[in-house]
Amino acid sequence: MSDPRTSGLIEGASGDWEIVIGLEIHAQVISQAKLFSGAATRFGAEPNSQVSLVDAAMPGMLPVINRECIRQAVRTGLALGAQINKYSVFDRKNYFYADLPQGYQISQYKQPIVGPGFVTIDLEDGTSKDIGIERLHLEQDAGKSMHDQHPDLTFVDLNRSGIALMEIVSKPDLSSPAEAGAYLKKIRTIVRYIGSCDGNMEQGSMRADVNVSVRRPGEGLGTRCEIKNVNSVRFVMQAIVYEASRQVDVLEAGGTIALETRLFDPQQGETRPMRSKEEAHDYRYFPDPDLLPLEFDDEFIAAARASLPELPDLKKARFEADFGLSPYNAEVLTAERQSADFYEELLEELAKLSGKPAKEVATRAANWVIGDLFGHLNKAAVAIADSPVSAARGAELLQLVDDGTLSGRMAKDVFEEMFASGRSASEIVAEKGLRQVSDSGELETIIDRVLADNPTQLEQYRAGKDKVLGFFVGQVMKATAGKANPKVVNELLAKKLKG
Amino acid sequence: MSDLRDLKIAEARDGLRRGEYTSRELTAAHIEAMAPARELNIFITETADQALVMAEAADKRLKAGPAPSLTGIPLAIKDLFCTKGVRTTAGSRMLDEFVPTYESTVSANLWADGAVMLGKTNMDEFAMGSSNENSYFGPVLNPWRAAGSKDNLVPGGSSGGSAAAVAAKVAMGALGSDTGGSIRQPAAFTGTVGLKPTYGRCSRWGMVAFASSLDQAGPITRDVRDAAIMLTSMASYDAQDSTSIERPVPDYEAALSGDIRGLKVGIPEEYRIDGMPPEIEALWLEGEAWLKDAGAEMVPISLPHTSYALPTYYIVAPAEASSNLARYDGVRYGFRKPGTGGSLSDMYEATRGEGFGAEVQRRILIGTYVLSAGYYDAYYLKAQKVRTCIAEDFRQAFESVDVILTPTAPSAAFALGAKSADPIAMYLNDVFTVPASLAGLPGISVPAGRSAEGLPLGLQIIGRAFDEESVIRSAGVLEAAAGFDARPENWWDSAK
Structure with missing residues (x-):
C-alpha cells in the first residue's frame, strides 16, 4: 500500500478512503501600522507597548482603514492570479473573549477584497497541480492571552490586537498531506516574494487552519473537521495524517464525524476537540457601521500590479529556459527570492569573469550555490541575506577553479576559510600561496623524484597493479602540499609510467 | 447677576467684545446657578474650577484680538463625549469611574474656539431613552412644570441634561447627541432649539457609540442663531472618523437671512398619525401659516414608508x-x-x-x-432594505420641496414614570424624529407654542443632506413668527 502522506489514500479495514483537505492560511500583512489604527506592528516588543486607543477599544474610538494593508492584499491577490474586487465590505464578527477588546473582530465576510484564483504546486513525482483559491479577505488579529504568567490569572498582550491578517482560503482541492504541505510552502514563497507577509511560521506571522474530511473514492464530500492554528508545514502534514486516520476509524466503527473545531498537539501528535457544537458561536456578522464599503479604482490595481516582482513560477521557468537548469535546481533556487537574486548576481559575475555565456556556467554555479553555499548556510543557520560570502566573491572563487588556479579540493578549503572569515578567495589564495601547480615541467621533476624514491611501488605497477597509480598521485600531491593540479598529475604520471 | 444668564450666545459674544462683562463673570454667573439646579440633576460631573480657568484664558484671548464666536461662552457637554481628564460616564454604571485620556473631536473643536466647559450633563444610559429616566445617576427633571402643578416632568431624552441645562439657564448652550431624536425631542420638551446635523457633518470620534450609523452630535441652545454658531464650531471633517464627510463648513449663522420667499415646504401626509393630540395638529397648521406668510409655498408630499x-x-x-x-x-x-x-x-x-x-x-x-x-x-x-426605502422617500420628496415641516414629538413633556413601564409607548416619542435619522438628514426642533397645560411644544424642520443652511434659515423664520419667549418658573431655586 502506498504512503498516505503522498497518495492521500488511507487503507481502511473495509477499503480505501480518500482525504480531502482545504486550507485557510492566516498571513500577517507586512505594514508599518495596524489594519485600523496607527499602532506599530513590530514583533517581540514589550507586551502592550504597541497598543493604540483603537486597539484597546476605548469608548468612542473608531477604525480607519490603513491603505497600505489594502495595497498588500491586492498585490497578494494579483500574485495568486485572483479576481480583485473593487468593492468590498468589512463586517463585524461578534464574540466575547478577553483578548478581543472590541467584542468583535472586523473581518470581511460576504464581500471579500479578493475572489477566486489559483496556485500551481509541484509534486514529488514531477507533475504539477493547480489548487483553487476561494478568496482572500482582510481581518484584524486578536490579542494574545497568556495563561502561564500567574497561577490564577490570565494576562493579555494587545500588541497583536488589530494587526492586519490576510486569510487565504483554498478550495478543497488538496488530496494528500504532501499536497497540503506543498501548497502551504508555495503560498509562503509567493507572499515572501512580493513582500506582503514574512511567512514566518515560528513567530506566528503565518498559520493555517486545516479542514480535513475523508470519503470513499468517487463519493461526495464527507463531514469536515477544522484543525485550528497549526504553525508549521510539518505539523500541518502530521495533523492531516492523524485526523484523516481518526475519521476513518470512526466511520469504519459505524460512527459519524461531528462538524467540529479541533486543536493539533504536536507533542502527542494528535488532534483534540477544541469546542463542541453546543459551544459553537453565532458570530452575528453584520457590516461594520463605522466603516464605509471599501472601494478603489483600476488605477490602484494597476499601481499594485506594477509593484510586483517576477513571481516564482515565471522565474523558475526562465531559469530552466534561459540557463538550462534542471527543474530541481530551478525549483530550489527560486523557492526564495533572495536565493534567486543571489544566484543571478553570482551567475552574471561569473559570466563576466569567465567571458563565457551565462548558460555555459549556469549549472556549475547552481550546483555550487545549492551544494556548498546552502549546505554551509543551513549548518550555520544563517539566512542567505546574511551570507558571509557575497555573490560576487562566490563567482570569484568559482572562476579561480575554472581558470585552473585552484583545484576543486583547494576550492573547498578556501571556501571554508571565506565562510569563516568573510575574506575574498583571492586574498586567501595570495596569503597562503595557494596556487595550483599546473606547470608540467615543474610537476615532471617532482614526479621523477617520486618514482625514483619508490622503486618497490614502481615494480608493483609495472607488474600490473594499476591501483598503485593512486599512490603516486597522492605522493605528488603531498610533495606539492596539495597544490598540484590533479588532472595534470594524472596525465603526466600515465605518460611516464607507460613510457 | 441673573441678567447675564438671560443672554443668548450671540448677545454674549457681542457683550464680551464690548467689554461689558468678562467670560469669567459670565461663567461665574452660570456656576452660581448650578448649585440650586442640582435639584434638577442636570450634571453628572460639574467642572467649575476648570470652567474658571478656561474663562480666564478666554478673557485673555478676547483681549488679545479677534477671537472665534464661542470664545468665553460657558457650555454644558453631554456625558457621552469623552473629555480628557474629566470623568465620562455615558450615564452608565459601566463607566462610573471612567476618565478618558483623550478629547472627542467635537468638544475639542469647541475648546479650540475658546468655549468654556461647565460640566458633563446627565443622559439616558448610553443615549438609550426618550425621558432621561434610564440614567444610572437618576432622572433629570424638566425645569418646566404644567401650569399650577408641582408634578415633575421628564425633560425628554436622551440629551435630557443638556436640554434642561439650557432651559434652566445654567448653560448658554449645550452639546447633545441625536440617534433617533435625542436632541430634537428633549429640545421640544424644554422649549429649546435642538439641531441634529446631517450624518457625517460632525465627527463621531470620541463620542461613546450607541448606534454608529445614526449617532450624530448637535447643539441645544436657546435660539436658532446660537445653534448655528455652535454648529459652525463643532462641524469638521475628521480623518479619524471614516464616516465623516470632507466638505467645507459654511458659516451657518450667515444662513439666517430671514428670507424664505419662494421656499418650498413639504407637508408629509403620513405624519398625521392616529391619536395625535389636536393641539399638536393645530400647532403644525400654525407653523404652515407662519411660513406661508413669510413667502414660502406649502407642498403636500408623501413619505410612504414613514x-x-x-x-x-x-x-x-x-x-x-x-x-x-x-x-x-x-x-x-x-x-x-x-x-x-x-x-x-x-x-x-x-x-x-x-x-x-x-x-x-x-x-x-x-x-x-x-x-x-x-x-x-x-x-x-x-x-436595512426598509431604511433604504425611507431614505428614497425623502430623496424623491426633496426633488419637489426644499425643507419639510413636521411636529417634533407627538406630545408635550410627560410625568416622570408615566411611560417607563411601557417601552413601546416610550419608543413612540420618536415617531417624527426617527425617519430623518434613518435617512441621515439634518433636522431641527424649534419651540413654537405651548400646550393647554402651558408646556412647550416644538416644530421640526427637516432638510436635504448637508443643507443645514436651508434648515436654519427656515427655522429662524419659524422662530421669529412663533415668538416663543416663555421661560420656566425658577421653582428649583428656593433662594429665589
Whole structure:
C-alpha cells in the first residue's frame, strides 16, 4: 500500500478512503501600522507597548482603514492570479473573549477584497497541480492571552490586537498531506516574494487552519473537521495524517464525524476537540457601521500590479529556459527570492569573469550555490541575506577553479576559510600561496623524484597493479602540499609510467 | 447677576467684545446657578474650577484680538463625549469611574474656539431613552412644570441634561447627541432649539457609540442663531472618523437671512398619525401659516414608508448597539464584577448584568436577537432594505420641496414614570424624529407654542443632506413668527 502522506489514500479495514483537505492560511500583512489604527506592528516588543486607543477599544474610538494593508492584499491577490474586487465590505464578527477588546473582530465576510484564483504546486513525482483559491479577505488579529504568567490569572498582550491578517482560503482541492504541505510552502514563497507577509511560521506571522474530511473514492464530500492554528508545514502534514486516520476509524466503527473545531498537539501528535457544537458561536456578522464599503479604482490595481516582482513560477521557468537548469535546481533556487537574486548576481559575475555565456556556467554555479553555499548556510543557520560570502566573491572563487588556479579540493578549503572569515578567495589564495601547480615541467621533476624514491611501488605497477597509480598521485600531491593540479598529475604520471 | 444668564450666545459674544462683562463673570454667573439646579440633576460631573480657568484664558484671548464666536461662552457637554481628564460616564454604571485620556473631536473643536466647559450633563444610559429616566445617576427633571402643578416632568431624552441645562439657564448652550431624536425631542420638551446635523457633518470620534450609523452630535441652545454658531464650531471633517464627510463648513449663522420667499415646504401626509393630540395638529397648521406668510409655498408630499420607520429604527439601532457595547466587558476599564464561578463567562455575566441598566440590556438583547443566525434576514437585513426605502422617500420628496415641516414629538413633556413601564409607548416619542435619522438628514426642533397645560411644544424642520443652511434659515423664520419667549418658573431655586 502506498504512503498516505503522498497518495492521500488511507487503507481502511473495509477499503480505501480518500482525504480531502482545504486550507485557510492566516498571513500577517507586512505594514508599518495596524489594519485600523496607527499602532506599530513590530514583533517581540514589550507586551502592550504597541497598543493604540483603537486597539484597546476605548469608548468612542473608531477604525480607519490603513491603505497600505489594502495595497498588500491586492498585490497578494494579483500574485495568486485572483479576481480583485473593487468593492468590498468589512463586517463585524461578534464574540466575547478577553483578548478581543472590541467584542468583535472586523473581518470581511460576504464581500471579500479578493475572489477566486489559483496556485500551481509541484509534486514529488514531477507533475504539477493547480489548487483553487476561494478568496482572500482582510481581518484584524486578536490579542494574545497568556495563561502561564500567574497561577490564577490570565494576562493579555494587545500588541497583536488589530494587526492586519490576510486569510487565504483554498478550495478543497488538496488530496494528500504532501499536497497540503506543498501548497502551504508555495503560498509562503509567493507572499515572501512580493513582500506582503514574512511567512514566518515560528513567530506566528503565518498559520493555517486545516479542514480535513475523508470519503470513499468517487463519493461526495464527507463531514469536515477544522484543525485550528497549526504553525508549521510539518505539523500541518502530521495533523492531516492523524485526523484523516481518526475519521476513518470512526466511520469504519459505524460512527459519524461531528462538524467540529479541533486543536493539533504536536507533542502527542494528535488532534483534540477544541469546542463542541453546543459551544459553537453565532458570530452575528453584520457590516461594520463605522466603516464605509471599501472601494478603489483600476488605477490602484494597476499601481499594485506594477509593484510586483517576477513571481516564482515565471522565474523558475526562465531559469530552466534561459540557463538550462534542471527543474530541481530551478525549483530550489527560486523557492526564495533572495536565493534567486543571489544566484543571478553570482551567475552574471561569473559570466563576466569567465567571458563565457551565462548558460555555459549556469549549472556549475547552481550546483555550487545549492551544494556548498546552502549546505554551509543551513549548518550555520544563517539566512542567505546574511551570507558571509557575497555573490560576487562566490563567482570569484568559482572562476579561480575554472581558470585552473585552484583545484576543486583547494576550492573547498578556501571556501571554508571565506565562510569563516568573510575574506575574498583571492586574498586567501595570495596569503597562503595557494596556487595550483599546473606547470608540467615543474610537476615532471617532482614526479621523477617520486618514482625514483619508490622503486618497490614502481615494480608493483609495472607488474600490473594499476591501483598503485593512486599512490603516486597522492605522493605528488603531498610533495606539492596539495597544490598540484590533479588532472595534470594524472596525465603526466600515465605518460611516464607507460613510457 | 441673573441678567447675564438671560443672554443668548450671540448677545454674549457681542457683550464680551464690548467689554461689558468678562467670560469669567459670565461663567461665574452660570456656576452660581448650578448649585440650586442640582435639584434638577442636570450634571453628572460639574467642572467649575476648570470652567474658571478656561474663562480666564478666554478673557485673555478676547483681549488679545479677534477671537472665534464661542470664545468665553460657558457650555454644558453631554456625558457621552469623552473629555480628557474629566470623568465620562455615558450615564452608565459601566463607566462610573471612567476618565478618558483623550478629547472627542467635537468638544475639542469647541475648546479650540475658546468655549468654556461647565460640566458633563446627565443622559439616558448610553443615549438609550426618550425621558432621561434610564440614567444610572437618576432622572433629570424638566425645569418646566404644567401650569399650577408641582408634578415633575421628564425633560425628554436622551440629551435630557443638556436640554434642561439650557432651559434652566445654567448653560448658554449645550452639546447633545441625536440617534433617533435625542436632541430634537428633549429640545421640544424644554422649549429649546435642538439641531441634529446631517450624518457625517460632525465627527463621531470620541463620542461613546450607541448606534454608529445614526449617532450624530448637535447643539441645544436657546435660539436658532446660537445653534448655528455652535454648529459652525463643532462641524469638521475628521480623518479619524471614516464616516465623516470632507466638505467645507459654511458659516451657518450667515444662513439666517430671514428670507424664505419662494421656499418650498413639504407637508408629509403620513405624519398625521392616529391619536395625535389636536393641539399638536393645530400647532403644525400654525407653523404652515407662519411660513406661508413669510413667502414660502406649502407642498403636500408623501413619505410612504414613514410608518415603518420606528420598527426599522428599533432593529437597526439595537443591532449596532449590541455590538458597540460588547467592549464593556470589565476586562480593560470600567465596571468589573468577578462573579461567583471564577470563569471569564462568570465575570462577563456579572459585569454586564450589573453594569448595564434595564433598557440597555433590553436593547442589547433585541440587537443580539435580530443579528442571530436564522433571524438576520427577517429582521436586520429587512430593516436595512426598509431604511433604504425611507431614505428614497425623502430623496424623491426633496426633488419637489426644499425643507419639510413636521411636529417634533407627538406630545408635550410627560410625568416622570408615566411611560417607563411601557417601552413601546416610550419608543413612540420618536415617531417624527426617527425617519430623518434613518435617512441621515439634518433636522431641527424649534419651540413654537405651548400646550393647554402651558408646556412647550416644538416644530421640526427637516432638510436635504448637508443643507443645514436651508434648515436654519427656515427655522429662524419659524422662530421669529412663533415668538416663543416663555421661560420656566425658577421653582428649583428656593433662594429665589
